[in-house]
Amino acid sequence: MESFFVRYRNLLVLLALLLAQIIGLAMQVRRTPAGQMTFDAGDGSGVRLIRLWANAVVSPPERALQTSKTQTGGFWSNYFDLIHVRKENKDLQATIDRLRLEQASLLEDARQGQRLQAMNNFQQKYLYKTLAAQVIGTSGSDQSRVFYIDKGKSDGLVRDMAVITADGIVGKVREVFPGTSQVLGINDQSSGAGVILETTRIRGILRGNAFGQPQIVGLLADQRIKPGEKVFTAGGDQIFPRGLPVGEVQKVVPDPDRDGFIEVVIKPSAHIDSLDEVLVITAMETRFSPDQLKDLATSVDLKGAEAAAIEDQKKAAQMMEDRLPGLTDPNAPVPAPNPNAPPGSAPTPPANGPTPYGGTAVVPKILPAQHPDRFTPSSGNLATPPKSAQPDQTGPAAGKPASATPAAPKPGSAKPDSAKPPAPKPATPNSAGPKPPVKKPTDANGSAPATKAPSPATPPGPKPQTPQPQERP
Amino acid sequence: MAVKMANSRRDLEIHRYPVPVYLLVMLIALVLQALLPRVLGPRHIWYDFPLVITIYFALARRSPIGGMVIGGVMGIFQDALTGHAIGVFGIAKTISGYLAASVGVRIDVQNTIIRVVLNFSLTVLCSAIDLVIHRVLLGMEYGWNWRNTLFQAVGNSVLALFVFPLLDRFQTRD
Numbered sequence: 296m297e298s299f300f301v302r303y304r305n306l307l308v309l310l311a312l313l314l315a316q317i318i319g320l321a322m323q324v325r326r327t328p329a330g331q332m333t334f335d336a337g338d339g340s341g342v343r344l345i346r347l348w349a350n351a352v353v354s355p356p357e358r359a360l361q362t363s364k365t366q367t368g369g370f371w372s373n374y375f376d377l378i379h380v381r382k383e384n385k386d387l388q389a390t391i392d393r394l395r396l397e398q399a400s401l402l403e404d405a406r407q408g409q410r411l412q413a414m415n416n417f418q419q420k421y422l423y424k425t426l427a428a429q430v431i432g433t434s435g436s437d438q439s440r441v442f443y444i445d446k447g448k449s450d451g452l453v454r455d456m457a458v459i460t461a462d463g464i465v466g467k468v469r470e471v472f473p474g475t476s477q478v479l480g481i482n483d484q485s486s487g488a489g490v491i492l493e494t495t496r497i498r499g500i501l502r503g504n505a506f507g508q509p510q511i512v513g514l515l516a517d518q519r520i521k522p523g524e525k526v527f528t529a530g531g532d533q534i535f536p537r538g539l540p541v542g543e544v545q546k547v548v549p550d551p552d553r554d555g556f557i558e559v560v561i562k563p564s565a566h567i568d569s570l571d572e573v574l575v576i577t578a579m580e581t582r583f584s585p586d587q588l589k590d591l592a593t594s595v596d597l598k599g600a601e602a603a604a605i606e607d608q609k610k611a612a613q614m615m616e617d618r619l620p621g622l623t624d625p626n627a628p629v630p631a632p633n634p635n636a637p638p639g640s641a642p643t644p645p646a647n648g649p650t651p652y653g654g655t656a657v658v659p660k661i662l663p664a665q666h667p668d669r670f671t672p673s674s675g676n677l678a679t680p681p682k683s684a685q686p687d688q689t690g691p692a693a694g695k696p697a698s699a700t701p702a703a704p705k706p707g708s709a710k711p712d713s714a715k716p717p718a719p720k721p722a723t724p725n726s727a728g729p730k731p732p733v734k735k736p737t738d739a740n741g742s743a744p745a746t747k748a749p750s751p752a753t754p755p756g757p758k759p760q761t762p763q764p765q766e767r768p
Numbered sequence: 769m770a771v772k773m774a775n776s777r778r779d780l781e782i783h784r785y786p787v788p789v790y791l792l793v794m795l796i797a798l799v800l801q802a803l804l805p806r807v808l809g810p811r812h813i814w815y816d817f818p819l820v821i822t823i824y825f826a827l828a829r830r831s832p833i834g835g836m837v838i839g840g841v842m843g844i845f846q847d848a849l850t851g852h853a854i855g856v857f858g859i860a861k862t863i864s865g866y867l868a869a870s871v872g873v874r875i876d877v878q879n880t881i882i883r884v885v886l887n888f889s890l891t892v893l894c895s896a897i898d899l900v901i902h903r904v905l906l907g908m909e910y911g912w913n914w915r916n917t918l919f920q921a922v923g924n925s926v927l928a929l930f931v932f933p934l935l936d937r938f939q940t941r942d
Binding site: 308309313317321323333342345346349350352353356360430432433434435438439440441443477479483485504507568 | 795851855858911
């Protein structure tokens with residue numbers, strides 16, 4: 296047994312190492328809702344620790360190299376210049392070489408200056424607070440679109456911050472280390488960003504394919520999507536602000552895995568493969584420049600003036616409405632004021648009387664039905680006149696011949712005994728069935744209007760002492 | 769008796785290095801692998817410094833376990849820098865280290881042609897292992913391109929021609 300382990304020691308170690316790594320891989324795989332097994336981009340604590348170690352090992356040399364790049368370049372340039380000056384001081388070729396070197400250096404400096412100036416201008420004009428960072432390294436693999444920037448937790452960066460350039464979005468912060476950060480490019484397979492097509496307004500999710508091209512996945516086939524259409528961020532992913540340029544449609548290919556679906560390959564606006572400087576959006580609160588604040592103040596003033604104009608228009612409309620003719624009965628009697636009204640209360644516009652605006656209050660005059668029955672709506676309306684037109688039972692009109700108006704029995708309301716109608720009879724000659732006792736419309740004095748048509752809903756029963764006109768129109 | 773003789777011969781030909789050399793060379797390989805794409809472009813990664821270093825140390829040490837450990841550590845660190853699953857490069861380079869050391873026990877690894885062929889074939893093998901792990905174990909797409917693999921294998925072979933003699937200078941003489 297011992298000889299077995301000694302003999303196959305190497306193979307056993309290999310198997311143990313492979314098994315351990317495969318188990319580690321399996322712990323990073325999750326099952327998709329569709330039932331497929333795929334890599335879970337969310338790292339566990341152990342995986343994060345390994346990444347932290349790797350970053351701690353690799354980033355300092357990268358950072359040091361990047362920091363000393365300019366100084367080293369200058370040193371080498373001066374060194375070679377000195378050699379040329381000593382050896383070929385009088386040689387024209389040496390001069391030309393030196394000038395070429397200087398020209399190349401200046402050209403590079405000028406390009407870098409232009410890039411930085413453009414980025415600075417963009418940063419000043421951009422609404423959100425951003426932090427400029429320099430790209431210091433990559434993942435080193437052609438299957439991973441991850442790069443590193445020289446800003447980290449100490450600079451206020453946190454995970455899932457958007458990384459952009461003046462041309463468009465680049466990626467998001469995936470891991471944050473003390474002095475550096477790992478940025479996941481939008482063309483990585485494990486990335487994701489909500490985007491919207493400019494013309495068709497189709498929304499989708501942007502992620503990279505295996506060849507490092509960003510593409511919108513999971514779209515239903517749509518003939519309207521054409522190459523050249525611009526793509527912007529949709530803002531729904533809570534990472535990238537809405538409206539940032541993403542790129543333009545390069546081609547539309549059918550989804551190989553799902554029938555009826557397409558993949559829209561995007562040509563990114565930002566030069567993702569050759570990034571030097573990027574901006575990290577550190578805060579989503581809008582940040583306005585003085586000019587923008589001035590414009591906002593002007594806009595608010597204009598809005599106030601507009602509100603005042605709208606208010607004036609409303610007043611004018613109200614006045615016009617009051618002056619226009621309507622359903623008004625100018626001959627209607629003016630109701631007596633309510634003496635029991637509390638002092639100081641707003642005067643109620645009298646029925647059929649003048650209004651404070653110069654018009655006349657409206658009391659709809661409803662014609663009686665030709666053949667009233669209990670199903671006629673107007674009978675109900677006639678039986679219950681508008682409240683404003685009813686005399687107050689407790690007012691002076693209550694002592695008038697109210698006994699002649701059989702009022703509906705109102706529980707709790709004081710009424711003369713003579714005004715109480717008897718119990719309704721089941722049938723009357725004028726009505727086919729029993730009707731509930733209803734209040735008869737009265738005029739302002741409490742008496743029934745003599746010229747008006749009789750109420751079709753007059754309760755059956757004993758006739759009142761004062762005969763009521765029972766005319767029919 | 770024959771086994772003992774072979775072991776003695778192998779022990780005699782084992783190349784040893786100071787521990788800092790191991791650490792420094794591995795670190796430089798990782799940093800160069802991460803830095804050079806910025807200079808040469810991300811679409812032309814036709815070199816794999818960690819793999820070349822793994823093969824070199826496995827051949828020089830002639831210890832499969834040592835080759836596996838160096839390959840596994842380099843691969844896992846490389847995985848950690850990619851942002852993808854930890855273990856993809858680790859498995860590939862562990863196998864590469866084992867195979868390189870196993871081959872180094874049997875043949876003369878000082879021969880340049882053997883070094884080139886070994887780098888070429890192990891690079892192709894690593895690419896195949898990556899492909900299998902991505903597609904089978906992880907269920908991810910893998911942008912495999914035979915031309916890229918070929919260029920990478922050639923690039924690693926050329927790289928080995930320069931790196932191996934350079935690293936031979938750091939051997940300690942017993």
